[in-house]
Amino acid sequence: MSADNCGGNASVPLRNLLNSIQCVRDRVRDGESNESDGAFNLSNFWDTLNQAVKAVSQEATKFSLAFSKPPLPSQQDGEKLAESILKSVLTLSTVYYWLPKSQGVSLRRQVRDATVQVLEGVMQLVEVILSSPLQSLTQEQLTSTGGVWSACDQFAQLPKDNKAAVLVVLSAQSGVVKDAIEEVEQALTESQDPFSDVLDDDQEEDEARDNQDMYWSEKDRRVIGPCQGLMKASAACLRKLMSAVKMHGDVSLPQNVAQLDDLADITKELSPGIDDLALCLYPPMDCSEVDNNLSKLAALLKKALEIIRSSHVCGESDLTWVQFLDGAVDHNLQKARDLIQQDS
Structure with a gap:
């Protein structure tokens, strides 16, 4: 992965973003849910989760488009884009953590795996942008953007209980x-x-x-x-x-x-x-x-x-x-x- 492709300091926020999403991914993959003694509303959980997934998909699209052609975002704009996509990723992981084991370990595993796939898709997109020539939108960037969309679309097919x-x-x-x-x-x-x-x-x-x-x-x-x-x-x-x-x-x-x-x-x-x-x-x-x-x-x-x-x-x-x-x-x-x- 070459830091030069994003034009000097512009690559710094992207590298920080990549490291942050990797940490979030690792916590989701290996962490435990937040068990609560109160009543849990599964229907509300799915509504909120689907909104969070949609937000990640939209932010990934905006992020990819910003790095698809010259002029490239400035370091300040790059930081804003990175903050925005990281916020959507953190929201998704937070909502996932709402799902307690008492709703079923099998259900939680499948939601966890789908969440991890989205996070890994976003990581791959950031990696591709960091390592690709930026004169034009590459096929690899198109593919990795489509990978995020596909991972997000999988949530519609997940079992609901x-x-x-x-x-x-x-x-x-x-x-x-x-x-x-x-x-x-x-x-x-x-x-x-x-x-x-x-x-x-x-x-x-x-x-x-x-x-x-x-x-x-x-x-x-x-x-x-x-x-x-x-x-x-x-x-x-x-x-x-x-x-x-x-x-x-x-x-x-x-x-x-x-x-x-x-x-x-x-x-x-x-x-x-x-x-x-x-x-x-x-x-x-x-x-x-x-x-x-x-x-x-x-x-x-x-x-x-x-x-x-x-x-x-x-x-x-x-x-x-x-x-x-x-x-x-x-x-x-x-x-x-x-x-x-x-x-x-």
Whole structure:
């Protein structure tokens, strides 16, 4: 980053601005909310937050235009522009801090991440102006200005309460789990040799096929079956849980808000567990590693089902699928272990 591009002293307020926004960004990313004992009005919070986001977008536009063509702002004008955009950034971060954890950790995380994106977008814009030639508006400056607009526009799509925030988490986790299941199924159906597309070009095909460690044995394939069953049970759990949250999810009571966060947290543990199991299924398969990852995923899914069972989202009709999936976990785990122990 070159300080000369802003013409001597004109760069000083911009560098100070960049440092200030970075400090604000770090506090938002790592800080805690201001918990208050009084009543919190979520609707008023969103109205004020949206106004603050709009102000940042407008100030970023004004700031970018001021540095888009000669003559460049004087040091005094540069200081005024920097003060104005910093004021909008500080207002945004202050309003974010109003949102207490009691409104939901999942909601707060998503609002925090969106706020951080706006702050980082403004930082990038300031960096580009500091480092770009200033004879004309550069494509990089246009792109970074558009980046601030885009980050601000994301606030319109944010979930407005913790129930909606948890549904965002569940939907994302469901997509990750579905992808992992499909990858294993595709590898099983495409070829006897799942690594056929990553062989070296100069490697003889016959020589590659002589390596039995590069594809699955019949026993391997039998073991994979119940592993897939456990992965599919996890996917079904996420789908059913999404429906239950949509139907019964409640944010009017603090304990229900906290239960929704617990559901989000346990489901976020499922996808890494499924990824670990899926990865160890590829040849050469180590049965002890498969058994270990299978046990971990089974324990996670049992824990998730227990948390669901004891939460307010689990109505009487939901108990049926919770119990069914609980039995499916035991069945697939035992079946896989029996197959692993055969001929071992």
